[in-house]
Amino acid sequence: MCATPESSLGSIAGASYQFYPPGTVIPEIIQGFEFDDVDGQEVLGPNEDNSEQVATATTNDVVSGTITGTSAAVKIVQSPDFDYFFDIPKPLPVQVTVNVTRHLASGDVTEDVTFSASLDSATESDDGAVIDPVNYFTFQLSSINSPVEIPAGSTINNTIFTLTENKGNISGPYFAAIEGDELWVHLQAQLGKREGADFLLEYWAVNDNNDRISPTYSYSSYVFNASDSRADYIYGTFKFTPQYGKARYAFQLRKTNNSSDSNLLQIAEAHSVTRRQNVTYPNDTLVKVTVRATEQATGSRDRKYNALVTRHTISYDINTRTFDYTLRPSRSFADAVAHEWLVIGKQPADTIDLYELYSIYQSLPDPRLGYFDYTFDDEDVSLGNRIETICNAARVIAYWDDGVLTFARDERKEYPSAVFNRANIVADEYKISYDMTMPGGYDGVEIEYVSPRTNKKTYIRYRITDTGIVEQSALSPLKISLSGCRNEYQARDRALLEVNRLISSRMKMNMKTLADGEYVSPGEMIVVADTYDTNQQAGYIVARNGNNFDTSEQINFAGDMYVRVTDSIGNSTDKIRAYPRTDTKFGFTAAVPNITLNIFDGYNVQSPSRYVIATTAEMEAMRWRVSDKKPNSDGTFSLTCDEYFDAKLDYNV
Template sequence: MPLIEVQRVPGLPRQHVSVDAGVNFFSWLVDSGVHSDVHILMNGKQLCDDDELSFNLNEHDHVIIYDHPKGGDLIKTLLNPLEHLNPIKFTQKVFSSLRNQGASGGYPGQAKTSPNTSLKQQTNIARNGEARPDNYGQVRAYPDLIQESCFEYVNNIKKVTEWMNFGLGSYDVSSELSGPNESGDFPSQSAATTNGVTGEFAGDQARVSIFKDSAFDYFYDLTKPHSVSFIVNLTYNTVNGPVTRNVTIYADLINTTTTGDPSAYVYNFYFNNLGGSDLAGVPADATINPVYFQINDNQTLAVGPSFAPVPAEGIWVHLNAQLGSGDYARTTITWWKVDDDNVIIPGTTEAINVGLDNNGENSDNKYGTYKIYPAAGYGRYAVQLVRTNNSNSTSILKVESIQMVRQRFNVAYPNDTIVAVTITATENASSQRERKYNALITRKTISYDAVTRQINYNLQPSRRFSDAILHCWIVISGLPASQIDIAGLYAIQASLPDQRLGYFDYTFDDEDVSIGERIQNICDAARVICYWDDGLLSFVRDEKRDFPSTVFNTRNMTADQYALSYDMTLPGGYDSVEIQYRNPSLISRLMFATKSLAILLLPGGE
């Protein structure tokens, strides 16, 4: 049968323990009550820190354990009751058995996470030393800054350029609504002729006439106005002489008429809102030559469809337009209800045409929010936007965002404090800034009546560390009040010469912080030490004493050959004493005559 001998005090007989063969040594050691700082001899060989302790004992194994603690603690014990004599060591302790919360990724700023996957850091930042994003599918991406901001002065105006990285691979970047004139695709409809072309420019408008051609019937019958582009051959004078060339003009087809007799019908096409880079430098009196005319209906560019991730009963579309004086931007918003596979539900399609106008004398940014509540009711929707008029350098329309809105009524959050803030935003901020709203708040906690010795569960504003501990222990963690020395805790609170010495103002924002660490942090604010005393969480304040006193037992005594000593002196301090006992027989009587011995040192005493 395996034999285990435990020597707890030098010079005293060893304790003999008999166990069955096959018992796991580490499992027995954990439940044996020995300290964590022990020396183990296995069949005459001392075990080192790297040796495996989880092994099964054999029939003839002989184990000797020298349980002479040098500053350790019981295995699986939470805190040394006299740890307060070494505050440095105390701050390294944790309530390991109360660590019952999962990890949350650490404190803000320490987690290596892209803003794409964070609700707390959705901004453009430089993530030095971290992996580039590897995006798949459709995500709302916040590109990473990859260099310092670059700026230059152009026409006495500072221009700032930011270089940012969306991630690995290639992506289709969208959110701007392009005009029909900006399509790079082949025109959806086109017609051209050289027969009887005439025309003129007048008052920012143009007219082009041709002999009737069935190829142009599509444009003749269009609902107007309609955004198109057309090509004509122009001749105009320059300082170097006359120039003749084809130019492409983007415009709105506003009217079509027919003139002449039936044998020689003429189609007349009228345009306004003329634009395009080819018009730069072309004078208003340019001549349209009767050699060529082509008109195109480019396939309009759409943003979307964007599929809502969650069901809702409202759709809010936010638009932003950069418009010159007298310019406007129009878009058609179309939405339809979809099922779980993003397939349209028949009969749910609706559309509206909205836009922004600038009637001022100067260029300006215009903003608009369009609130849509579909007739199909609550559900997931797809939203698509199509610009219906041409864009140019002074008419740019952007989609700021599309939000699915769910209205909730009579909803309460009894465990949280929620605040709503509405402000008027600055349109042209002088610098970039983050949201930094703040308020001075005071936590409401439970408390304790030292007179009636009853817990007051009515929540009241409090800054006292004792209330914070009690609330954290009972309300937050749900632990029983019988496991904490409430009377002793509030006795310390009442003894403070100034109640401000017991204020605890702090924020726990990491789920990794266990209840033990929280209690420890609260105690540190008031120079209070917490420790376990026979299954009861107890407290003592680190402060000046009228008489030095301590508690002696095997947990705080160290072995030095045949001497037991207990160090009461803090590092670099001279306000304590050191006691040494040299008689093992005396030690035996002192240690086992009582569970603990309190020794009061008086001047001149022994």
């Protein structure tokens, strides 16, 4: 796979970074939260005034109206046509039409008058009736600008009231999603030489309904191109610290000089900003990355930075069986499991078998097989999934055993964990299946890991052919992603394990066992005598005299036969050469070590030691790997098993 290496920040002009270890006092953190609805809006000039209507509503059910100077209040019978103006965030520039009786020196004049105003608020009320009340809207207006004089004492008549919102040349209002102490507005202007874009910016605090709760603050300024020789893009960031204090703010912008091809103004972005002083994080490491922005970038890039760091974890001393909660750098999957379970997950220490976990880690032939380099940055990933991901990188499976999380590595086993025959198997779920082709229809494997050189996804591929295993892409590969694997040694070991499993493990078995099934776990190797195969003979030990064993079943010898015997706690011996006895067919002779046997007497011993006896080929066929175990309500256990094969400890060797 070809991949482009990442660039170091140190090699990029103007870029830098700084780490803040846990407990470091950071003098100031400036946290900015973008306005969701601001993204390069153009601000129209007065010569581009747009009178297109956005919304309008009219009614003849006017209850009352008062007008004083540049303010007015109009009460109407509630109408759904006015719901838009009731719900919209305010203040809102509107056009108003009312019927007014103006008291002039020449006499009273009654006529419809249309004027511009600011709709500041709207309230609901009713007439107080208990049954079928009449509901009202009352609209408060300010900043009235009328084309005709409306003297003091003029009367608003109960004949017509119209509200209209025009698009106009005001951009906004825009509303912050997050509270902040400051408001930053970023403008950009396309300007000819010696040209400037003048603007008026108004801002105010709002509540959860986006209604104004503070005075409106105004700010007039400009963006200017001082060049005498060329047009240019000019940028300006305008920062405001409102007297009202920390709040959600809204703003709107109006261009106050005319626009042209050489005089265009845009709102690039806006931020609600909070400054935090003397900040410290006792348990976290922070990094500040500074990069130089690119003007007129020709491509779109994600701002994504990767830090190559080593996880700091707790550990466990397998010799003293004690925890070490001192945080130290570690790439060990065992340390990662312990830290995730005990520190992050806050689980009790007696719910995890750390002795078995660290025994597996110490038994690895190469430490690279036990590396885990990964960060869980999604808090929604469950604790169980995290443990599974960590263990998967090291060929380890995690499973529950009597309320304790324990572990087993997928590798060859010296001895079987248990022996099963018809004496401790329930017949109704016994089933063996065989894949005539590769399991799942796969003809190879594809392992995905992350290359430490490129920090990109990298693949190791093997294909099964008539001549054997070759390193090339398969047509239908078994795909496995090794999250947390950043070394080829570990990934290649897993790839060779899986491709050999496709060849060597094609049989599956399901069976239900009696209470003996409680003592086996996923990942362990067991021996099962096939009830329907006469070449696989099994039973239990009746007596022992030296190397002579009496058995419950008659044994038929054919060729070189080998036997396995379980001791008093169910552990099995290795396979041992067995010979026929001359005095009886119910027995055999074998140099079995001096183990403690369970001899059935019906009182003190009711679970006798068992044996299985077969030829070497048949003995190999009796070995299975437990892949799943489920307890049943009747005290039995359902086991799912794969055909066992001797998986190497390290396929790189």
